[in-house]
Amino acid sequence: xxxHITEAAAPTPQDYKSEVKPIWCPGCGDYSVLAxxxxxxxxxxxxxxxxxxxxxxxxxxxxxxYTSVYGxxxxxxxxxxxxxxxxxxxxxxxxxxxxxxGDGFSIGGNHFLHACRRNVDLTYVVMDNQVYxxxxxxxxxxxxxxxxxxxxxxxxxxxxxxxPVQLALACGANFVARGFSGDPNGVAKLIxxxxxxxxxxxxxxxxxxxxxxxxxxxxxxTVHPYGREPTDDPALAMRxxxxxxxxxxxxxxxxxxxxxxxxxxxxxxxDQLEREFAV
Amino acid sequence: xxxxxxxxxxxxxGGAGVMTAGQMLLDxxxxxxxxxxxxxxxxxxxxxxxxxxxxxxxPRPVHAPGDRFDMIVAFDWQNVERFAAELPLSAxxxxxxxxxxxxxxxxxxxxxxRIIEMPIKEIAASVTGGRVNMVGLxxxxxxxxxxxxxxxxxxxxxxxxxxxxAVQASLAGAEAGAKAAAGWGLGLELAAPTKNGATRWNISGxxxxxxxxxxxxxxxxxxxPITPATEVLEWLAPNLAKTGGILVQAEDEIASITMCVGxxxxxxxxxxxTAGPGLSLMIEALGLSVASETPVVVIDVMRGGxxxxxxxxxxxSDLNIAxxxxxxxxxxxxxxxxSIADCLQTTQWAVHLAEAIQTPCIVLSDQAMGQSRxxxxxxxxxxxxxxxxxxxxxxxxxxxRYANTESGISPAAVPGMPGGEHTxxxxxxxxxxxxxxxxxxxxKQLDKRLRKLTTYDFGSAWADIEGDPQGEVAVLTWGxxxxxxxxxxxxxxxxxxxxxxxxMRLIAPIQPEKLAAALKGVKKLLVLEQTHGxxxxxxxxxxVDLPGEVTVFSRPGPxxxxxxxxxxxxxxxx
Numbered sequence: 014x015x016x017h018i019t020e021a022a023a024p025t026p027q028d029y030k031s032e033v034k035p036i037w038c039p040g041c042g043d044y045s046v047l048a049x050x051x052x053x054x055x056x057x058x059x060x061x062x063x064x065x066x067x068x069x070x071x072x073x074x075x076x077x078x079y080t081s082v083y084g085x086x087x088x089x090x091x092x093x094x095x096x097x098x099x100x101x102x103x104x105x106x107x108x109x110x111x112x113x114x115g116d117g118f119s120i121g122g123n124h125f126l127h128a129c130r131r132n133v134d135l136t137y138v139v140m141d142n143q144v145y146x147x148x149x150x151x152x153x154x155x156x157x158x159x160x161x162x163x164x165x166x167x168x169x170x171x172x173x174x175x176x177p178v179q180l181a182l183a184c185g186a187n188f189v190a191r192g193f194s195g196d197p198n199g200v201a202k203l204i205x206x207x208x209x210x211x212x213x214x215x216x217x218x219x220x221x222x223x224x225x226x227x228x229x230x231x232x233x234x235t236v237h238p239y240g241r242e243p244t245d246d247p248a249l250a251m252r253x254x255x256x257x258x259x260x261x262x263x264x265x266x267x268x269x270x271x272x273x274x275x276x277x278x279x280x281x282x283x284d285q286l287e288r289e290f291a292v
Numbered sequence: 293x294x295x296x297x298x299x300x301x302x303x304x305x306g307g308a309g310v311m312t313a314g315q316m317l318l319d320x321x322x323x324x325x326x327x328x329x330x331x332x333x334x335x336x337x338x339x340x341x342x343x344x345x346x347x348x349x350x351p352r353p354v355h356a357p358g359d360r361f362d363m364i365v366a367f368d369w370q371n372v373e374r375f376a377a378e379l380p381l382s383a384x385x386x387x388x389x390x391x392x393x394x395x396x397x398x399x400x401x402x403x404x405x406r407i408i409e410m411p412i413k414e415i416a417a418s419v420t421g422g423r424v425n426m427v428g429l430x431x432x433x434x435x436x437x438x439x440x441x442x443x444x445x446x447x448x449x450x451x452x453x454x455x456x457x458a459v460q461a462s463l464a465g466a467e468a469g470a471k472a473a474a475g476w477g478l479g480l481e482l483a484a485p486t487k488n489g490a491t492r493w494n495i496s497g498x499x500x501x502x503x504x505x506x507x508x509x510x511x512x513x514x515x516x517p518i519t520p521a522t523e524v525l526e527w528l529a530p531n532l533a534k535t536g537g538i539l540v541q542a543e544d545e546i547a548s549i550t551m552c553v554g555x556x557x558x559x560x561x562x563x564x565x566t567a568g569p570g571l572s573l574m575i576e577a578l579g580l581s582v583a584s585e586t587p588v589v590v591i592d593v594m595r596g597g598x599x600x601x602x603x604x605x606x607x608x609s610d611l612n613i614a615x616x617x618x619x620x621x622x623x624x625x626x627x628x629x630x631s632i633a634d635c636l637q638t639t640q641w642a643v644h645l646a647e648a649i650q651t652p653c654i655v656l657s658d659q660a661m662g663q664s665r666x667x668x669x670x671x672x673x674x675x676x677x678x679x680x681x682x683x684x685x686x687x688x689x690x691x692x693r694y695a696n697t698e699s700g701i702s703p704a705a706v707p708g709m710p711g712g713e714h715t716x717x718x719x720x721x722x723x724x725x726x727x728x729x730x731x732x733x734x735x736k737q738l739d740k741r742l743r744k745l746t747t748y749d750f751g752s753a754w755a756d757i758e759g760d761p762q763g764e765v766a767v768l769t770w771g772x773x774x775x776x777x778x779x780x781x782x783x784x785x786x787x788x789x790x791x792x793x794x795x796m797r798l799i800a801p802i803q804p805e806k807l808a809a810a811l812k813g814v815k816k817l818l819v820l821e822q823t824h825g826x827x828x829x830x831x832x833x834x835x836v837d838l839p840g841e842v843t844v845f846s847r848p849g850p851x852x853x854x855x856x857x858x859x860x861x862x863x864x865x866x
Contacts, residue, residue, distance in 0.1 A: 033726060061710075061713055062710040062711070062713060063708060064707075065558075065707050067554070078717070078725075078726060078727065082713055083705075083712075083713050083715075084714070084716070085554070085557050085584070085715065085716050086715050086716070086717040086718060086719060087550065087553070087584075087718060088550075088579075088718055091546060091547075091550040091577065094514075094542065094547040094548075094551045094554065095551070095553055095557070096554060097540075097547075097551055097554065098512065098514060098551030098553065098554025098555040098556075098557075098558075099554035099555060099557055099558045099707075101538055101540060101551070101555065102512045102538065102558045102560040102562070103555075103560065103708070105708075106558070106708070123547075124546075124547055126543075127542075127543040275533075275538050277511075277533045277534075277535070277537045278533075279534070279535055279536035281535060282535075283506060283507055283535065286503065286531055287493075287503075287670075290493040290503075291491065291492075291493060292322040292323065292491075292492040292493060292494050292667060
């Protein structure tokens with residue numbers, strides 16, 4: 014089914030927003046990501062009833078209710094398998110997954126690994142603020158080891174953060190990009206590319222937490238283009254990612270893996286299946 | 293002079309072909325018109341360890357494993373002491389032993405059973421391509437009076453593809469075994485089969501559960517293997533594909549259940565299967581299914597617990613987690629098949645109920661039913677199909693996903709339906725699905741999610757009620773314990789007693805009025821279950837006043853509760 018509107022009445026980003034006021038703090042990076050998502054949906058002309066957004070738990074995961082497409086707000090860390098089940102059962106839908114660094118890489122880490130590997134045609138937008146915002150300021154798997162502002166780990170975690178882009182590449186994601194919420198148009202473009210690209214697409218969005226990581230205001234000076242053209246070679250992409258400082262923006266990989274999409278074609282009736290048991 | 297039932301065991305080390313012998317005996321018996329029940333036991337090794345196949349045959353449907361073994365055929369006695377508790381014997385039993393393959397273990401000989409020496413290995417060697425298990429099968433066939441055509445049919449179907457030489461070798465082995473057993477005079481010839489023309493199936497509980505899901509219209513399964521549920525999933529894999537569905541192997545049980553929730557959100561009826569440890573992992577997602585009103589079905593093939601427990605043995609101890617495991621007030625469906633054949637209809641019913649009520653349903657099967665095979669009358673076709681109440685959204689209408697209807701069931705919008713866009717949520721919500729922490733919304737939605745279950749008409753399938761409807765003595769049980777209870781009650785009623793049997797298929801929501809009506813007039817009640825902590829009895833007591841004097845027989849696995857034990861307990865009550 015073609016999920017794109019071909020008529021002349023072009024949709025606007027506003028068409029994809031609901032009336033619900035977000036719970037986010039003023040200045041939260043997620044506002045810009047929401048703007049980027051609705052811009053991306055509008056520019057693709059997606060049919061609202063054939064689009065579904067899936068999320069887990071956390072500030073970023075509140076996004077589905079702020080859109081006017083179908084949404085599923087599930088449990089912590091499990092957005093990816095919910096989205097995979099939905100897409101596998103209803104392949105004609107456009108399914109986009111949203112979540113944060115805790116939801117995606119801590120409790121959700123195993124599902125992230127297998128989602129990259131399985132390569133179902135999904136787009137996963139991770140809003141990374143290197144903290145757990147909703148539970149009020151604990152370290153996340155992307156927090157630096159010596160961040161001492163959390164009451165839970167007052168001496169710092171002492172544990173090295175994971176590198177989401179490298180992890181996505183290592184596990185086989187077919188499209189890997191990084192954006193910055195300070196450039197919502199840039200993020201919108203990445204989301205469009207990611208959705209259009211077949212297979213599992215990861216858009217890692219640096220999205221500052223104004224309340225628990227106010228120093229992330231400085232990210233606007235730290236981000237930079239990562240400096241290469243997108244490649245379809247995962248090894249090249251990985252080398253670029255490993256040489257990057259974690260703030261490089263752009264598309265690292267636009268790969269060639271075939272998406273995972275088993276399709277059952279009915280070739281037997283229930284009566285025929287019964288024969289296996291007949292004495 | 294024929295008998296009504298014969299219970300046989302083949303035992304030996306893995307390479308002897310014990311499991312094949314048992315399977316072929318059941319298949320041969322089915323072929324000539326008998327009914328049967330077969331289960332298996334093996335050591336912990338993946339290959340080659342000790343193995344036992346237990347087969348009970350009868351001209352009438354078999355409900356339970358036998359009270360004792362009439363005959364054990366041992367290809368060797370390696371580690372058979374491990375099975376001793378599963379091999380009840382008496383002085384009337386017969387142990388067939390190969391004198392070159394070890395001594396009869398003292399623990400079995402102590403029964404006083406008659407010992408017959410049969411040089412099985414030597415007989416097999418005397419036949420070209422002869423195998424010990426075919427010799428043993430032939431001996432058993434002679435003892436029970438199984439006509440030659442039965443053996444020929446199963447050998448042909450098992451080995452026909454390997455060519456006439458293989459078939460010939462097997463038949464010759466069976467014949468040699470039959471000849472050696474010809475003079476034993478054990479008096480174990482089984483009564484002739486009743487040829488009533490009924491269509492019969494040879495099926496396991498796990499296959500039946502998978503087939504039931506398909507019959508209801510399931511089109512999606514996410515799977516993670518676990519003993520003793522794996523066969524449900526392995527049966528579904530090719531058969532779902534053949535009927536236009538999909539099975540995907542997930543990375544763990546949490547991914548399995550959440551993929552099912554996702555597929556179900558897309559409107560596609562979904563199922564998964566697991567055992568206790570997997571069900572524990574799935575509990576959070578089942579709560580999400582309750583709160584978001586997204587139906588799913590989980591087949592739990594129960595095994596010995598807690599924790600890793602006894603994976604290859606049966607028990608009923610997941611009742612508590614199935615009923616009480618979800619955090620919050622999260623009423624949902626729990627059903628329990630009452631027999632191997634009933635695994636089909638009950639799973640089919642579970643899918644129908646889950647979709648109709650938009651809530652999860654746990655199907656409590658167990659290893660005894662799941663991994664045993666039975667020859668049964670083909671189950672009648674049941675009308676249960678997956679059919680979700682879908683919303684009809686009019687132009688301009690604001691759709692409310694969690695509308696507070698009288699029945700409690702809200703018309704569902706599914707992606708693809710214009711105007712039905714909403715975000716389904718595990719967060720508590722208002723009727724329009726938006727998150728809400730308001731007390732009025734929480735009360736309304738809690739009431740609604742309970743009301744849709746308590747006001748639903750479950751009909752007569754909530755329990756199997758048998759025996760004497762006026763009986764003042766009654767047995768109340770569930771799941772696989774129904775089998776021995778059925779046999780015990782039938783035998784006692786045939787002797788002139790008046791005993792009722794109630795087997796609860798609908799575990800949750802409990803039906804207090806129906807249960808009270810089913811037990812009206814009962815003066816002595818026996819509650820039967822295979823748990824250590826009397827989970828079923830405590831669950832009943834939490835919701836209903838049980839009538840009369842109540843006796844609880846609650847014993848954990850791994851040993852099956854036998855009909856004789858139920859009979860003796862009932863007799864002691866009166």
